[in-house]
Amino acid sequence: QSVLTQPPSASGTPGQRVPISCSGNSSNIGTNYVCWYQQLPGTAPKLLIYRNNQRPSGVPDRFSGSKSGTSASLAISGLRSEDEADYYCAAWDDSLSGWVFGGGTKLTVL
Amino acid sequence: QVQLVESGGGVVQPGRSLRLSCAASGFTFSSYAMHWVRQAPGKGLEWVAVISYDGSSKYYADSVKGRFTISRDSSKNTLYVQMNSLRTEDTAVYYCARDTGRSGFYDLGDFWGQGTLVTVSS
Numbered sequence: 152q153s154v155l156t157q158p159p160s161a162s163g164t165p166g167q168r169v170p171i172s173c174s175g176n177s178s179n180i181g182t183n184y185v186c187w188y189q190q191l192p193g194t195a196p197k198l199l200i201y202r203n204n205q206r207p208s209g210v211p212d213r214f215s216g217s218k219s220g221t222s223a224s225l226a227i228s229g230l231r232s233e234d235e236a237d238y239y240c241a242a243w244d245d246s247l248s249g250w251v252f253g254g255g256t257k258l259t260v261l
Numbered sequence: 262q263v264q265l266v267e268s269g270g271g272v273v274q275p276g277r278s279l280r281l282s283c284a285a286s287g288f289t290f291s292s293y294a295m296h297w298v299r300q301a302p303g304k305g306l307e308w309v310a311v312i313s314y315d316g317s318s319k320y321y322a323d324s325v326k327g328r329f330t331i332s333r334d335s336s337k338n339t340l341y342v343q344m345n346s347l348r349t350e351d352t353a354v355y356y357c358a359r360d361t362g363r364s365g366f367y368d369l370g371d372f373w374g375q376g377t378l379v380t381v382s383s
Contacts, residue, residue, distance in 0.1 A: 153305065184367055188306070195356055195375055196298075196306060201368040239306050243366045249320050250296070250308035250369055 154179065155240055157253035164261045168228040171256045173240035175221050179251055183243040185223040187216055190237045190255075199238075200225060227258070235260045263287040263372045265357050270377030273347055283340040283357030283374055291315070291335040294365030297342050299353035300376075309355070310342065311365035318364065325351075347381045354378050 156174040163169040173185065187200035198207050200216035203223065213229045223242075227234055240253040269281040283295070297309040310321045310331040319331050330343040340357050355377055358370035 186369055188370065190306075195373040196358075196370065197373070198368075198371050201361065201371070207371060237305075241306075241308070241369055247323070249322055250311065252306045252308060255305040 153254040154244060154247070154251035155242065155253035157238075157240060157256045159254065160257045160259065162259040162261055163227075163230045165230055165232065167230045168226060169230055169258065171225045171227075171238050171240075171258070173223045173225070173253050175223075175242060175251075177221060178246040179221075179242040179244040180218065180223055181221040182245055185216065185218055186241045187214075187223075187225045188239045188241070189234075190239065192236070196239065230260055232260045234258060263359065265359065265372055265374035267355060267357055267374045267377040270355065270379045272380045272382060274383050275347060275349055275381055277347055278343070278345045279347060279379060281342045281344070281355055281357075281377060281379070285338045285340065285357075285359075288359070290333075290338040292363065294360035294363055295331075295333060295340045296358045296360060296365065296369055297329075297331060297340075298356045298358055298370070298373075299351075299379075300356070301350075301353040304353075307353070308369070311360070311369075312340070313365055314363040320365070344379070347379075349381050352379060352381045 184202045188196040190196045203218040204216040266284045312331045359372045361368035
């Protein structure tokens with residue numbers, strides 16, 4: 152059971168906009184920054200979003216992040232087949248004094 | 262360019278020890294906090310530990326506290342994790358990852374290594 156809650160799966164057709172949610176509490180998302188990662192099959196995770204809504208250089212602006220209260224969301228617009236991957240959210244948890252991850256969302260491009 | 266290369270993985274019996282290394286290059290290693298993150302086969306990501314830029318602060322996941330020790334050697338640009346009293350549930354790919362800051366609280370993993378597999382089995 153992960154501390155951060157994500158839907159196990161999401162799907163969309165090419166060109167669509169797909170949101171992925173991440174729910175936490177006041178000790179993690181409610182107080183600290185949220186990061187989002189993309190993990191393609193057989194590869195290491197890649198940082199997509201940091202500090203709730205900032206994109207590292209090289210990450211397309213099709214990926215966007217937001218946070219409200221104790222929940223965060225990753226949105227992927229203009230969906231492409233190469234976006235098919237697992238997506239994870241993470242945040243520092245003040246109560247646990249450590250980082251916590253969501254269980255991951257497997258995105259399928261139909 | 263930033264590179265993180267893990268090594269030291271392998272097959273080990275339950276109760277034994279293993280030390281993983283992560284060789285860093287392409288950036289000023291002593292200026293960044295560093296993390297270990299693991300992923301059991303077919304499972305999600307699990308944070309293991311973080312060490313601050315100067316090694317003065319360390320934090321661990323409850324699942325490894327008291328058994329794992331994170332450390333760093335800035336003269337060798339290398340991050341370590343000493344894993345003792347290994348359990349079958351420690352079987353995973355272990356990644357090292359750089360933080361964007363010095364403390365390790367804000368942004369985990371702007372760069373990741375390729376991972377090293379640890380299998381704990383009798």
